[in-house]
Amino acid sequence: MADVAAAAGVSAMTVSRALRRPDTVSEEVRARVEEASRRLGFVPSRVASALASARTMTVAVLIPSLTNAVFIDLLAGVQETLSPQGYQPLVGITGYGPEAEERVLRTQLAHDPDGVILTGLDHTPGTWDLLRSLTIPVIHTMDLAAEGEHSDCPVQTVGFSQYDAGYAVGAHLAARGRRRIGLIAGQLDPRTRQRCDGWRQALRDAGRHDPALELMVPDATSVALGAELLERTLAAHPDTDALFLCNDDLAQGALFQCVRLGIPVPERLAVAGFNDLAGAAWTVPPLTTVATPRRAIGVEAARLLIAGMADRTPKSRENPRRVDLGFRLMVRETT
Amino acid sequence: MADVAAAAGVSAMTVSRALRRPDTVSEEVRARVEEASRRLGFVPSRVASALASARTMTVAVLIPSLTNAVFIDLLAGVQETLSPQGYQPLVGITGYGPEAEERVLRTQLAHDPDGVILTGLDHTPGTWDLLRSLTIPVIHTMDLAAEGEHSDCPVQTVGFSQYDAGYAVGAHLAARGRRRIGLIAGQLDPRTRQRCDGWRQALRDAGRHDPALELMVPDATSVALGAELLERTLAAHPDTDALFLCNDDLAQGALFQCVRLGIPVPERLAVAGFNDLAGAAWTVPPLTTVATPRRAIGVEAARLLIAGMADRTPKSRENPRRVDLGFRLMVRETT
DNA sequence: GCCTCGTTTGTTAGCGGTAACATGCGCTCC
């Protein structure tokens, strides 16, 4: 920067100003500095800038996994919103564990991010303490804070009601006249559980809930697992005539397995998934599922964060927002 | 740090040493510093550390897209290898464009990463200039540098031969006795083109190449596109009896469409994909495809990078490595 | 003509660590 300053015949401070806030210097100086800067190939060090200005222009983004398309879409929304504003996402992977999340968050915080985006609301007490002590904005995604919940620590959430979405699927299957409606769930994180809770309540409201038809396993979900659990369910309860699989991977696996076993879908068995992943509309038959606004959640979370990072007075803390982006039941041919 | 130093009765420098390289201080001092550090909740600022030591402990990772599972797997491999070593990946998205890549690389470099991982070898001259001027290690992935290529700028590559992989598919289809073998490709990045080149050569070697059966479109690939392009191909050339789709998304779409149209696979039409994505083994019938070591490439690239970042003498520059991790043709039932 | 004010540029003093060198101390060894 000193070299550029000398070349442009100004002080280092003026170079800094000319490049960061061109409107604060005279047009002539700005031009000279830009020319010199370009000629010398000057790239200001963000590290030094961060140390001096206490703004790193980075944002910690914690997601459970890279192999689940849901969080990738979330990340993509965050990324595409932050990047144009000059913010660099710092991606951290928590592996669905609150303890790991706390560890990852701590290492991320050492990088002094200007904001934090988290997945879900299921944090350790240590994480809550940490968040409470932060002076930077924090957004929780993919879920909504219940009214009054976390009153000790105001939270901003951007997401949708997993419970309501699960309820919608249950109600839909019941409305289709199905009587033996089963559930298959894996990867039992809090959001999956809420979906199952919603589904269960819908069936209770319809007077058709049978706990025996619930198959919940802790394993990571996959197409293969969906195929396997379908077989287990049908072996144990051959009269099952509808199934909610808590995500599309499982649903696709189940669907493939139905084709293999010669089980007509939806005639003999209705199948519903969750998330509306890329291929869901193209399976044979096309899969009924719930479209979730994952990318939009990422975009909105990043927007709110940018707003919060812009004004240094953290008023957002007193005025926690709760942005419900909803969901859509995509009724296709499997039900 | 000054507070911790005072609390532990030592100098700031000793605190720094006690926390970063515990073996360089006495056992007793180390214990005192750790206790004080924990009690005060001290988290060393990586930003300040970076400025003083000229090591940011970050790595720029540039991939074309977040919505293609191939690069997510690559990223996952990189992430899981870098994280335990204390390195933080800085993810940049290039959107498959060399110009965008150069822009993204420039902004990433402002963060002073200690290393760079790039996708492919298709860079702008400006990017090559930039890379040549860097003193940090750089790894190119997903492709292999040809012998003698880029002799002006030694490159380290970790990947596999896209050409050979394409050749293997072509040879396989020919060996199955197919005579009218078509090609469907989208997202025409250099790696896709190489696969197509390999496939084409295989068919020429078998004496069965017909350029009319090649359908190459620039659009981003998707399941929907695969279905659409299958119809177009069959409409134009109803006698097609085998198809290579340049990735699994397209192949799955084509496969679904075959089921819909009542075209028996593989009896009437053989279908081969590329990448062996998660669901490929579970489609009906299971998809023949090429398993590519994407995650392993990420892991190996990160390993090489860590080695290069560890010794400050950039000897690796003189001794460029070319790590071929190969591929596997997964022959399943669609061929 | 002098004072005030706004605009542009410069000066100073850090931001929070760490590299490099200096110091002090206990030991071994001749």
Add this chain to the structure above:
DNA sequence: GGAGCGCATGTTACCGCTAACAAACGAGGC
């Protein structure tokens, strides 16, 4: 008994930039 050495710790001077304040200058008001 003193030179010489190795280890543990301290001191100094930055790393490259920017906040905050100071200064210089021209324009307008009375």
